[in-house]
Amino acid sequence: MATERTLSIIKPDAVAKNVIGEIITRFEKAELKVVAAKMVHLSQEQAEGFYAEHKERPFFGDLVSFMTSGPVVVQVLEGDNAIAKNRELMGATNPKEADAGTIRADFASSIDANAVHGSDSPESAEREVSYFFGADEICPR
Ligand code: RTP
Numbered sequence: 001m002a003t004e005r006t007l008s009i010i011k012p013d014a015v016a017k018n019v020i021g022e023i024i025t026r027f028e029k030a031e032l033k034v035v036a037a038k039m040v041h042l043s044q045e046q047a048e049g050f051y052a053e054h055k056e057r058p059f060f061g062d063l064v065s066f067m068t069s070g071p072v073v074v075q076v077l078e079g080d081n082a083i084a085k086n087r088e089l090m091g092a093t094n095p096k097e098a099d100a101g102t103i104r105a106d107f108a109s110s111i112d113a114n115a116v117h118g119s120d121s122p123e124s125a126e127r128e129v130s131y132f133f134g135a136d137e138i139c140p141r
């Protein structure tokens, strides 16, 4: 299986609930390694640019205002099949539909405040990792 990198964001609701460590533990137990990490309070411009693919969607304004409502933890996770593995650990976008034991089932409160983001394809992973991190900020392990 191919080693991949994916971008993870622990969203403002999960940071506010003080479950950063519990979420990172899920990644580590699944053999995903943190190879880059930072905490940031996104500006409107950063959040709009990050979610540009959704800019015509009716929920775009709510998404940007939620993502700028407090600090987030942005990380690059590395491991076998990291992109799909992270999406499995996260669970469905709407926590009401997320499988038991997933991060969103356990920590998310709504479809907006849904605890985590994860890249959804190799193309978005590449774009999203370089959106937040320069090559010199990633530490292969
Ligand atoms: P994310 O990008 O944050 O990892 O979430 P996702 O792939 O599971 O979902 P996506 O379709 O990319 O949507 C991005 C975020 O927008 C909010 N959303 N609201 N009200 C709605 O119908 C709706 N649909 C999406 C969610 O907060 C979702 O995480």
Ligand code: MG
Pocket (backbone or CB within 6 Å): 118, 120
């Ligand atoms: Mg998405």
